Amino acid sequence: MVSDTSTAPIYLLCRNGDYAATVSQQLAMFGLRAVAFPRASALLAAIHGEAPLAVLVDEAGCEDMMLTQVLPMIARLNSGPLVYLSLPMAAQEQIELARAGVTDFLPKPFDSHRLIDQIDRMLEAQSPQPARVLIVDDSETLTHWASNVLTMAGMRVRSVKNPLKVPQLVALEKPELILLDMYMPECTGDELAKVLRQNPAFDGIPIVFLSSETQRGRQLSARRMGGDDFLVKNNDPDELIDIVAMMVDRYRRLRELMTRDSLTRLLNHTHLIERLLQEVARAHETVRPLAFAMIDIDHFKSVNDRYGHAVGDRVIKSLARLLRQNFPGADLVGRYGGEEFSIIFPDASLLRAAQQVDDLRQRFSELCHISGNGEPLTISFSAGVAQLGNGMQTEQLIETADAALYQAKAAGRNQVGLAR
Numbered sequence: 001m002v003s004d005t006s007t008a009p010i011y012l013l014c015r016n017g018d019y020a021a022t023v024s025q026q027l028a029m030f031g032l033r034a035v036a037f038p039r040a041s042a043l044l045a046a047i048h049g050e051a052p053l054a055v056l057v058d059e060a061g062c063e064d065m066m067l068t069q070v071l072p073m074i075a076r077l078n079s080g081p082l083v084y085l086s087l088p089m090a091a092q093e094q095i096e097l098a099r100a101g102v103t104d105f106l107p108k109p110f111d112s113h114r115l116i117d118q119i120d121r122m123l124e125a126q127s128p129q130p131a132r133v134l135i136v137d138d139s140e141t142l143t144h145w146a147s148n149v150l151t152m153a154g155m156r157v158r159s160v161k162n163p164l165k166v167p168q169l170v171a172l173e174k175p176e177l178i179l180l181d182m183y184m185p186e187c188t189g190d191e192l193a194k195v196l197r198q199n200p201a202f203d204g205i206p207i208v209f210l211s212s213e214t215q216r217g218r219q220l221s222a223r224r225m226g227g228d229d230f231l232v233k234n235n236d237p238d239e240l241i242d243i244v245a246m247m248v249d250r251y252r253r254l255r256e257l258m259t260r261d262s263l264t265r266l267l268n269h270t271h272l273i274e275r276l277l278q279e280v281a282r283a284h285e286t287v288r289p290l291a292f293a294m295i296d297i298d299h300f301k302s303v304n305d306r307y308g309h310a311v312g313d314r315v316i317k318s319l320a321r322l323l324r325q326n327f328p329g330a331d332l333v334g335r336y337g338g339e340e341f342s343i344i345f346p347d348a349s350l351l352r353a354a355q356q357v358d359d360l361r362q363r364f365s366e367l368c369h370i371s372g373n374g375e376p377l378t379i380s381f382s383a384g385v386a387q388l389g390n391g392m393q394t395e396q397l398i399e400t401a402d403a404a405l406y407q408a409k410a411a412g413r414n415q416v417g418l419a420r
């Protein structure tokens with residue numbers, strides 16, 4: 001049975017009721033619904049009824065079957081992760097469990113952060129963003145062929161004949177890979193690669209030469225100028241797709257490390273501001289509206305003081321996850337600082353942005369967080385939303401949203417302030 005992955009449950013096979021309750025409570029903090037089963041037969045029936053997001057199996061096992069029997073049965077029925085919760089174990093044992101169908105191992109004590117990260121990565125992998133590729137070639141035939149091959153493989157392709165237009169196009173389109181011809185009338189591919197590599201903003205974008213050049217020395221010199229790989233034109237579509245997909249994937253991983261905050265996987269401060277600068281420039285240029293929100297968790301210092309830093313971190317992460325769920329894909333949400341977050345709303349009016357932030361505030365305030373000793377707690381945030389005015393600069397927009405946030409705090413917290 002197919003299920004909506006955003007609301008699908010997480011099943012837990014565990015004979016220890018107290019432990020199951022702890023795991024379920026931690027997952028609830030991230031808005032995830034866990035259902036625990038002491039018996040494997042009930043778990044298998046449940047998988048038939050509603051496909052889960054993941055199945056967790058505790059090493060202590062269940063009441064009615066041996067784990068060696070039940071793991072392959074779960075693996076056959078369930079296409080998502082099958083996660084084994086255990087104390088550290090020997091490699092041999094791990095290999096046997098992997099053979100029985102276990103896809104991931106989570107060490108005890110149960111760390112919900114790691115599971116949440118695993119689940120989020122899996123969900124992202126289910127709806128991947130198409131790779132953005134720029135083809136630079138003066139040959140119509142080659143461009144047409146490569147463009148068709150990559151588009152059929154689900155990638156988004158732009159092509160350009162004139163290499164001199166490339167720097168401007170790269171800044172605008174932000175390709176995740178550039179396929180570059182070696183010999184063009186205006187300049188050679190390696191000359192262009194050298195120019196691109198001089199701009200730090202383009203740093204790391206993979207450049208792959210696609211050329212009929214077979215001379216090894218010439219290929220190496222092109223790579224020295226900044227190219228990452230060299231593909232000889234041979235009309236093999238599979239090779240082209242494989243290399244492009246592999247390099248885009250590696251680029252995305254590297255970029256994620258550079259641009260994202262490690263705790264929340266949201267844009268870090270530097271890249272959030274960079275993104276806001278771009279959106280402000282675009283809004284002024286196109287005379288479109290733009291709104292910006294600052295969010296700050298309420299009384300967060302006392303959360304840390306009373307329940308410890310680890311619980312504070314989980315609260316930050318649960319809000320980040322909610323933000324990612326509500327604003328997927330477009331890189332418009334960032335961690336502004338410690339317990340402060342920001343959202344960029346391109347093309348949105350003040351009221352529409354404020355409404356979305358208020359919906360988020362409501363959902364966050366309904367999450368049940370759990371302290372280290374199992375005590376439930378609810379936490380809220382306050383927010384300030386501002387609209388970009390005529391001629392307003394980025395810094396001023398941030399200050400205006402911040403002032404609205406300050407008003408929301410002063411007015412009692414757990415509310416959204418509007419800068420009018």
Ligand SMILES: Nc1nc2c(ncn2[C@@H]2O[C@H](COP(=O)(O)OP(=O)(O)OP(=O)(O)O)[C@@H](O)[C@H]2O)c(=O)[nH]1
Nearest residue numbers: 296297298299300301302304309310312313338339
């Ligand atoms: N656990 C955890 N705490 C953090 C992190 N970053 C910042 N903090 C804490 O967040 C707290 C922020 O506290 P304050 O700025 O005083 O404000 P507040 O207690 O949230 O109160 P109001 O904003 O007035 O509602 C400080 O105690 C920081 O140490 C983090 O990554 N993890």
